[in-house]
Amino acid sequence: MRTIGVFDSGVGGISVLKEILKEFPNDNIIYFGDSLHAPYGDRSIEEIRRLCLKVSDFLVFDKEVDALVIACNTATGAAINIMQERYNIPVVGVVDNGVNEAINSTSNNLIGIIATPATVKMNIYPNTIFKLAPQNSVFQVECPLFVAMIENGWVDSIESDNLIKSYISKFSENIDTLILGCTHYPLITKYISRYFSGKIVNPAKETSKSLKKIIGDGKENLKYNPSRVFFVSGELQKFKKVAEEFLEQPIEDIRKIIL
Incomplete structure (x- = not known):
């Protein structure tokens, strides 16, 4: 079953995830919120790239996602070209x-x-x-x-x-x-x-539509029960509270991880 990886420097990528869930209700989703290092926007370009590659390597090589969405403008600007060359899967930015x-x-x-x-x-x-x-x-x-x-x-x-x-x-x-x-x-x-x-x-809205054009709508996964897994590098409960408020639905599977 297909898995889409989405990552951001924290909870902001929930705005992108919300649109991804609308377009891809039948796919597995893994979200990584690197809130320990938020905000990326206050860091140097070199440091942003290093953080991005740590997260994306985890999603691509460890979790074997089939597509990657960079749900962060700063990360998109700093690292999308590197990621598109590094991975043999679709990589979409905002x-x-x-x-x-x-x-x-x-x-x-x-x-x-x-x-x-x-x-x-x-x-x-x-x-x-x-x-x-x-x-x-x-x-x-x-x-x-x-x-x-x-x-x-x-x-x-x-x-x-x-x-x-x-x-x-x-x-x-x-x-x-x-x-x-x-x-x-x-x-x-x-x-x-x-x-x-x-x-x-x-x-965020146009990003999810763009991904759909690239990988299709995933209707072939209708017979499966898709999973939604959240990895967070920072404070778990704070992330969960804010993310659930904006996502407007409960988060069941959330895990603490520091890469």
């Missing part, structure tokens, strides 16, 4: 899929991006956008505090509301499309939409 949706969504060619410091530093979104649609103007804003707050359980408070407002207010009002350039951010879309009225792009 950046290209988010870019394609943004290009198709904007009506005035003004695209905003909110992301981690590392993702902004790598310029992976602007570079990809300009390569595909050079007529666009791209504006990036670093949001260094979002990931830690989401990992610890986002609370809708005056402080968190002011934080979102301070980040979004850095964009011109003319920007009509906003890419959530970190997979943690879709988990707080409803709060972000208080201050951004245009099109908000969640790359």
Whole structure:
């Protein structure tokens, strides 16, 4: 039976997993949340690559997944090319899929991006956008505090509301499309939409559709009972609590592991 591996620096990849489960209800899923090392976005590119390869080697060589989804923008930018060369299975990231949706969504060619410091530093979104649609103007804003707050359980408070407002207010009002350039951010879309009225792009949805085009829908697995296994490198119960809230279903099989 086919197994799809999904990994992120922590709980943010749940936004991608949620879409994967919709598209692939009959496949085994293994999710790895490297919350011990979160956020990746505050680390050097070399360190991000090292962490990514540890996790992906575990999923590919130890767990023998049949496809790998990098459910992290920072990891996608830092390591997807290396992974695609390293493994003989499909490896899909979130950046290209988010870019394609943004290009198709904007009506005035003004695209905003909110992301981690590392993702902004790598310029992976602007570079990809300009390569595909050079007529666009791209504006990036670093949001260094979002990931830690989401990992610890986002609370809708005056402080968190002011934080979102301070980040979004850095964009011109003319920007009509906003890419959530970190997979943690879709988990707080409803709060972000208080201050951004245009099109908000969640790359997770397009990523799951892209994977489906590559590996098929897995309907041949209908007769099997698929498994859902979660590996977490950090605090187990904290991850479980936040992940279940955003996944909107219980997590039964969750295991602590440090690679």
